[in-house]
Amino acid sequence: MAESSVMRSGVTLAGIAAICTALVAFTYQVTNERIAANEQAWLEQSLAPALSGLFFDSGVSESVLTIPAPHELPGADDAIVYRVYSGESPVAALFVVSARDGYAGAIRLLIGIDVDGRVTGIHVLAHRETPGLGDRVESGKSDWLRQFDGRSLSDPAPGAWRIKRDGGEFDQLTGASVTPRAVVKAIRETLQYFDANAAAIFAAEADAQDEVGE
């Protein structure tokens, strides 16, 4: 008696779970392409501001380079680099990377670095940090990200590329240190990668055009 009732409850639950999963899967199928296109558009919109007015005359989205995982950049998935040129000479590179040690999942960052290794601008593309605390790293919510503009690996010294609470030079956010710590670490790692690989990045052939889409 009791056993059959447990059985029935289990079957009901499984049935409803199957229906709900089908519903989500169907919605995902329908929205999948549009969401990817929206994210790409948002990324391309963010590219120019992250360059802080540097002069360039190349089409930014035409010089995409995918760095396949595993790599030394932050994040486990493939990293993307947009290279920016003025004529033939490289001006800057824009990295799309994920800081993985945030408070709630990956923080997608767009990090602009000029050819001399200075940060031109940083933009948070996506995150799931706590509203009112960690989400203040977003450029729309506070100007916390601006403190990195113009900084490089030697300014401050690599040992001071931390938030103040960890003995470094950068401000944290009141009530939230996990998110800023993750972002600072991601920027430092990206700068280090750029420092070691800049020549190769600017010399490499761009990805096939149709992969990028226009």
Place this chain on the structure above:
Amino acid sequence: MNAPNNTRFMDRLKTGLWYENPGLVQLLGLCPLLAVTSTFINGLGLGIATLCVLIASNALVSATRRWLRREIRIPVYVLIIASLVTCTELIFKAWFPALDRSLGIFIPLIVTNCAIVARAEIFASRNPVGTSIVDGLVMGIGFALLLIAIGIFRELVAMGWLLALLPPGAFFSLALAIAAKNAIDGKQKSRKLNR
């Protein structure tokens, strides 16, 4: 046949908007209410998203109520609501990307809006599908209108008094809304007594 149905709908609408407004009277779903109402457009966006989830979850809970035994009803509510919220989030990301970015994590957090579980438990699990959808509609509209009203109020006041945009401003605005409702109700009651 039609007329009594209409008056019944008007009664239900009044219940959702006024007498049992989820935000003003039942004080449910206050976390999103306080957090996103800093502007009119955010209030509108979250209001509509919550309304859609509430209608769909009431419909699904009511449609499956015959198979729901007491011991599994809560997991089933959670399943249904979580799936619907995920779908809503995907739809927002696909068709309203700017609104999605501005509301951010509050769309997935509709899952935790207790107004939705409350309507599933109090109403949809005991009533037929049609009435449950109406209940979801009126309660959702009541909640959405409150979000919109507080959003407009805070956005307007913030032009002169910036505190309205900060979290304390949300508490003050909600308190004012509840006080206003109670004052109106009190006046009506005393008028009835005097008569």
